[in-house]
Amino acid sequence: MTLSEEQLAEGFGAVSKVPSRTRVVARRFFASTQGRIGFAVLALMFLLAFAGPLISPWSYTDKDFTAFMQPPSTRHWFGTLQTGSDVFAVTLRGMQKSLVVGLLAALISTALAAVVGSFGGYFLGWTDRTLSWVTDLLLVLPAFLVLAILSPVFGPGQWALFVVMLALFLWMVTSKIVRGMAISVKQREFVQAARYMGVPPVRIIFRHVIPNLSSLLIVDATLNVSTAILTETSLSYFGFGIQPPDVSFGTLIADGSKTAVYAPWTFWFVAGLLVVTVLAVNLIGDALRDAFDPSSGRRR
Amino acid sequence: MKPVLEVSDLTVSFGDVHAVRGVSWSVRRGEVLGIVGESGSGKSVTSAAIMGLLPPGAKVTGSVRLHDTELIGAPERALNSFRGRSISMVFQDPLSALTPVYRVGDQIAEAVRVHQRVSKEAAQVKAVELLDLVGIPRPAERALAFPHEFSGGMRQRVVIAMAIANDPDVIICDEPTTALDVTIQAQVLDVLKLAQARTGAAIIMITHDLGVVAGFADRVMVMYAGRSVEVGAVDDIYYRMRMPYTVGLLGSVPRVDSGGRPLTPIEGNPPSPAALPPGCPFAPRCPMRIDACDDEEPPLFPVGDGHHAACIRWEEVRPHEPARQPPAPDRAPRSERTVLEVSGLVKDYPLVKGAVFKRRVGTVHAVAGVSFDVREGETLGLVGESGSGKTTTLTQILELTAPQEGAIVVLGHDAARLDRARRTAIRRDMQVVFQDPLAALDPRMTVYDILAEPLRTHGTREPGRRVAELLDLVGLHPSHAARHPQSFSGGQRQRIGIARALALEPRLLVLDEPVSALDVSIQAGVLNLLGSLRARLGLSYLFVAHDLAVVRHIADRVAVMYLGRIAEIGRVDAVYDAPAHPYTQALLSAIPVPDPVRERSRERILLEGDLPSPADPPSGCRFRTRCPKFRAELTPDERVLCVDVEPEVRAVADDHGAACHYAKSREVV
Structure with a gap:
């Protein structure tokens, strides 16, 4: 059974057109309605957060001393706060912080969990013992307290450090799960096949082990986005984390909840945006998970 | 009645x-x-x-x-x-x-x-x-x-x-x-x-x-795609079949009683019950297909006394002529060059108890002193029942590390004295095909990535052309490269597994039960593929299987394992035609042959009981507890030797050895 030269040439054409894994995933992701909607919504949120302030007549530090606690109007689109701040301007400012902090912290913590867990699970022995020890140590440290104590360090402009600290306290439980799953994936024959082929262990982990845990990791990252935003929110609520005059969703919700009953605009706009953000992230996560799993499309 | x-x-x-x-x-x-x-x-x-x-x-x-x-x-x-x-x-x-x-x-x-x-x-x-x-x-x-x-x-x-x-x-x-x-x-x-x-x-x-x-x-019904396609008395079905599918099925079974006969696989795959072809469901795979086959599904025609077949051309269907046995080719002398040599291999596993304080409560002697070699261009079949230690032997070889005892020499290099670079180089020349192709192929990768992995690992920058060649080599179309393993049938997946193993043009291929997860008609195709690849690429195979019929078909030499040791080893025709070890004799006689008349007249040597636990093997000869010879033929004086001394493999003929104190050839198939 041999193909003629012509057929072979055609075959090579077909082979060279084989897209890489990233392209396959991207194509499958955008083929799903969920993925498209989620991506569009999240993109819109980013656009709003970063381009919005340009069209707003007020900046988040401006105070309008003629309007305290006013409901939405043409002058103040989302109304004003007790201090005279424009709700639209401060909400967008808060969203900038929260989006970046939430997404980055989630990605970093999930990546950390994936790497630490799969290295421990794959190599076992000393690697595993050391990594498990670190994981356990961080698990028993009261994260909230450490963050609160360290919060004075996060002065203005130190949000990157804040993101890292948030991420550092989110990954341990996932890494324990990943470790367990990596141990079982290691027994699977395709990993053995790669080993016997001479593929170096680190490459096996990144090429075979982690992709086969992607469902778990994506779900985890999705959940972590909301957890990070909410942790940041609760930290800020207690006065740690993002410090005034800078704002975040957390500080805004904390302030707004006090006045929510008689001045709903101070609370519901920011709460609504938070819900929409988390929803969009969840949609993206679902679509990504399906896109990574080649068998998911055929079951329906 | x-x-x-x-x-x-x-x-x-x-x-x-x-x-x-x-x-x-x-x-x-x-x-x-x-x-x-x-x-x-x-x-x-x-x-x-x-x-x-x-x-x-x-x-x-x-x-x-x-x-x-x-x-x-x-x-x-x-x-x-x-x-x-x-x-x-x-x-x-x-x-x-x-x-x-x-x-x-x-x-x-x-x-x-x-x-x-x-x-x-x-x-x-x-x-x-x-x-x-x-x-x-x-x-x-x-x-x-x-x-x-x-x-x-x-x-x-x-x-x-x-x-x-x-x-x-x-x-x-x-x-x-x-x-x-x-x-x-x-x-x-x-x-x-x-x-x-x-x-x-x-x-x-x-x-x-x-x-x-x-x-x-007494009677047999053959089913295909949800229908009975032939039904009749057992002799009618095996000797006077009237349905091409039955002919194909019987032609594709490797038989333990005749080696060398080329198998005739049925082309293609069984149709999916959700998408049946029009007309006769077997037509797309049928060698006798004519246009009328696609018109309507054939009913069961009465073709003899109590014998029905669903084929419009039943009158022309004939059993497969047993392919003219080519005059037994003079066995070429074994090549001088050894690609794999295992000597005195031992592997124990500790049996531990307790969750916190692990204590050793025993030792599983999975492999207890196994020696064999594979020469260039040769296929050695390693057969044994579950628990015989064949898989452990295989993993020991594939690990390429120093064995517990004994020596493994792969392509002239002692596995105990390998540095990292040398080991990687040997991995290139020794590849493996696993039993379950679905488990052995990463479900998250496309076929292209799967086939490109060994190439990239060993330094090929642009694997595209080679991937297409490989797919062609194993009979798949290069356009399949973009698909995931799940969208293939079992036989095709195993072909992908074989293609991956061949990617680096290895010299030794280790096959771990490569066809036991496949249907008969598909299995024949994969076996034929392995046979032709060996001839074309000059490969050596170490073929591990539990199915002796498959091994007879593909191997040149065979080693029969029992409880971690080799019971009998030698040229395939010598071992199958004149087995000398009582275990081999029992094993061969237990395999049913798709030939009713022969089956009825065959005498089975039934073994009593189960395989003893490898944690507690019997003293002396490991087979003596189930050995029919030990039980029935030997005198008490002769038995003493079996109880006390573990037999080593001794030559009973040219390139044929058995580990039995009282080895005596006997025809059983």
Whole structure:
């Protein structure tokens, strides 16, 4: 059974057109309605957060001393706060912080969990013992307290450090799960096949082990986005984390909840945006998970 | 005589999928009907439909009459009074057919008490009697044991005991021996025959193994794509078949009694029950296809006395001419160059107990001193039952690290003295093909990435061209590269596995049961592919398998393993035609041959009991506890040697050695 030269040439054409894994995933992701909607919504949120302030007549530090606690109007689109701040301007400012902090912290913590867990699970022995020890140590440290104590360090402009600290306290439980799953994936024959082929262990982990845990990791990252935003929110609520005059969703919700009953605009706009953000992230996560799993499309 | 069970025009559909499409048959008392077919042919669904055990989504039409009672559409209560009493069932997997938390005696007693008004004590007595009947040693004691304390073969005996507890009229056996080793299979088939003789029940034997049916059934029905395509007396089906599918099926079975015969695989794959081709469902794979085949599905034509075949050209269908045996080619002398040499390999596993404080409670001697070599261009078949240590041997070789004891020399390099670079270089020349192709291919990668992985690992920048060549080499189209392994059939997946192993042009290929997960017709294609690749690329194979027929077909030399040691090793025709070790003799005689006349006249050497635990092997010769020779032929003086001294492999002929103190050649196939 041999193909003629012509057929072979055609075959090579077909082979060279084989897209890489990233392209396959991207194509499958955008083929799903969920993925498209989620991506569009999240993109819109980013656009709003970063381009919005340009069209707003007020900046988040401006105070309008003629309007305290006013409901939405043409002058103040989302109304004003007790201090005279424009709700639209401060909400967008808060969203900038929260989006970046939430997404980055989630990605970093999930990546950390994936790497630490799969290295421990794959190599076992000393690697595993050391990594498990670190994981356990961080698990028993009261994260909230450490963050609160360290919060004075996060002065203005130190949000990157804040993101890292948030991420550092989110990954341990996932890494324990990943470790367990990596141990079982290691027994699977395709990993053995790669080993016997001479593929170096680190490459096996990144090429075979982690992709086969992607469902778990994506779900985890999705959940972590909301957890990070909410942790940041609760930290800020207690006065740690993002410090005034800078704002975040957390500080805004904390302030707004006090006045929510008689001045709903101070609370519901920011709460609504938070819900929409988390929803969009969840949609993206679902679509990504399906896109990574080649068998998911055929079951329906 | 009136049939006990009569099935007419039975159809089963799950939504749009028609799993069974109009099947009719009947069995009389004491008769054995064999139903053969590949996976997906609807044979198991048929039996589930008879028992009323289909999931709720299934739609069943037609009629199943037991004596004079209609079973289709009967209320659950009525069915329950038949199940286990008039019709009973023996399942494939005896472990899941027994409840793990009840003692087997109680389970059998329950089967008795459900249908008979007897006291608990009487039921227990009956249970012990039944266990004795099916050949369980010390039945009174074993009745108190739990299912996990039994071996696979013993469990299947318990299931059979349950099946005959109420003297049923019909016993449905769904692949009863598929999960068992071949010597155990022979025992279980023996028990089934005994059970039938005792109860006079009709047996419906559902299997994919044409050998099992040949010796066991009176009549055979061949199923394909949810229909019966040929039905008749067993001799008619095996010698005077009238359906090209049956011809193809028999032509594609490797047989233990004739090596060298090229297999004739059936092209293509069985159709999916959701998308059947128009006309005859076999037409796309049929070598005799004409245009009229696509017009309509052929009915079963009467082609002889009680013999029906569903083929419009049945008059022209002839059994396969046994391909002219080419005059036995003078065996080329073995090549001088050794690619793999294993000597005195030992591997123990500690048996540990306790979760926190692990203490060693014993040692499993998985491999206890194994020596063999593979020369260039040669295939060595490593065969043995489960627990014989063949897989451990294989992993030891593949690990390329210093073995516990003994030496492994791969391509001239001692595995104990390899540095990292050298090891990687050897990995390039020694590749492996696994048993289950679905498990061995990363489900998250495309075929292109899977095939490119070894190439990239060993430094090829642009693997595209080579990937296309590889796909072509194993008979797949290069355009398949963008798909994931899940979208291929079993045979195609195994071809991908082989293609990956060949990517780096290795010199030694280690094959771990490469065809045992595949259907017969697909298996033949893969075996032929392996044969032609070896010839074209000058490969050496280490072929691990439990199926001796497959090994006879592909290997030049064979090593038979028993309990971590080699029992017999040598040229394939020498070992198969004149086995010298009693274990090899028993193993070969236990393999059913798809040839009814021969099967009936064959004498089986039945081994008693199960494989001893490798944690506690017998002293001296490891096989002596089950050895028919030790038991029946040797004098007490001769036995002393077997008990005291472990036999080494000694030559009995040119390139043929056996590890038996009293080795004597004997023809058994």
